[in-house]
Amino acid sequence: MINIIKFTFSFLFLLSFFLPQKSVHACSVCGMGDPMATAGDSRPVAGQIKVSLENQFLTATAVSDDNTDNKESLQQYSVKPVFVYSPAEFLNIVIGAPLVYKNWVLNNIASGTIVNSTKPFGLGDIDAGARLFIFQNTNLNQQMRHSLAMTAGITMPTGNNNVKDDLGVRIDEHSQIGTGSWGPYVGLLYAFHKDPWNFSVYSGVRFHTVNVYDYIYGTGIVAGITTQFRIWEPFALTLGIDARYAYNDTLAGVTQVNTGGAVFGATPGFILNIVSDLWIKGNVQIPFYTKLSGQQTVGATFNLNLEYAFHS
Numbered sequence: 412m413i414n415i416i417k418f419t420f421s422f423l424f425l426l427s428f429f430l431p432q433k434s435v436h437a438c439s440v441c442g443m444g445d446p447m448a449t450a451g452d453s454r455p456v457a458g459q460i461k462v463s464l465e466n467q468f469l470t471a472t473a474v475s476d477d478n479t480d481n482k483e484s485l486q487q488y489s490v491k492p493v494f495v496y497s498p499a500e501f502l503n504i505v506i507g508a509p510l511v512y513k514n515w516v517l518n519n520i521a522s523g524t525i526v527n528s529t530k531p532f533g534l535g536d537i538d539a540g541a542r543l544f545i546f547q548n549t550n551l552n553q554q555m556r557h558s559l560a561m562t563a564g565i566t567m568p569t570g571n572n573n574v575k576d577d578l579g580v581r582i583d584e585h586s587q588i589g590t591g592s593w594g595p596y597v598g599l600l601y602a603f604h605k606d607p608w609n610f611s612v613y614s615g616v617r618f619h620t621v622n623v624y625d626y627i628y629g630t631g632i633v634a635g636i637t638t639q640f641r642i643w644e645p646f647a648l649t650l651g652i653d654a655r656y657a658y659n660d661t662l663a664g665v666t667q668v669n670t671g672g673a674v675f676g677a678t679p680g681f682i683l684n685i686v687s688d689l690w691i692k693g694n695v696q697i698p699f700y701t702k703l704s705g706q707q708t709v710g711a712t713f714n715l716n717l718e719y720a721f722h723s
Contacts, residue, residue, distance in 0.1 A: 443655045444613070444653050444678070444696070446538070446617075449465065454558065458498075459497045459722055461494070461495040461497075462718070462721070463495070463717065465493055467489045469487050469710065471708060472708045475669075476662075481518065484518065487512070488513075501544040501547070502544070507539075513532070513588070515586040529576045532588075542561070542600070553605070558602040558604075563595075581624075584626050590619060592621065596618070599614055600612070601613075607641035610638050616630065617633070629659050629671050632655065634654045635651055638651065646681070651677075671703065672701065675698070678697070
């Protein structure tokens, strides 16, 4: 029976990589999934410090709201060192500071010629938050554990929000290194563990304040379900469904047509314990259903994290 389960889970995992990665409408800054995934979904270890190096790559395009004859294309790669400190067995404190590289190109839709381009790089918006476990129940006889946690945090306007092209003109908001605004978020996490299976559900909402250019990123609502199955002691496969709905952005009170809407994505991944407290985790979010406004596209988002835990 256990071999059948392993085969089925492995087949679903591999199949997800061959799902059509069709272009979809999406807000390029809203993000899917748990923003504090590095903190984990299990009971914190008092005094533990976890360090993670998170790598992410994504692509997106959108018709320009300034000139609908042009289309903006974006490739984004970010590296984010993340520090997690657990002062008690019910609390994680998390801070992350991303370095962001973007390759932005503006093309004329009719001719396909490049109108403009730039490649900004720098410190993005620093993220700080906390995860408080308000309920934990462990059954040692059945090797089973339930957890319920609240999440709260904020991204700070530390990233450059005034990147200009080679002509000295400020580029599109979604191509900026930072949002130029404060981004508070709250969420709720439920996790169930019964070796070799782990299961978690996350939902949350993120807001944004207005930046100095009178731009407001639309409120984003995210939800996700993830299942993890340990194939053997150091290796596990994960498979999840992530969803996001974002309201339209506004500029000086005017709705930005090519923003906002819903995205659903399949998220296959893996977890590998390299040695001792060193882990490598990876996944890819593959959009499979959308219902969004305007003319935007986004491809799969790739994530690869390296984590190490220090014990006091």
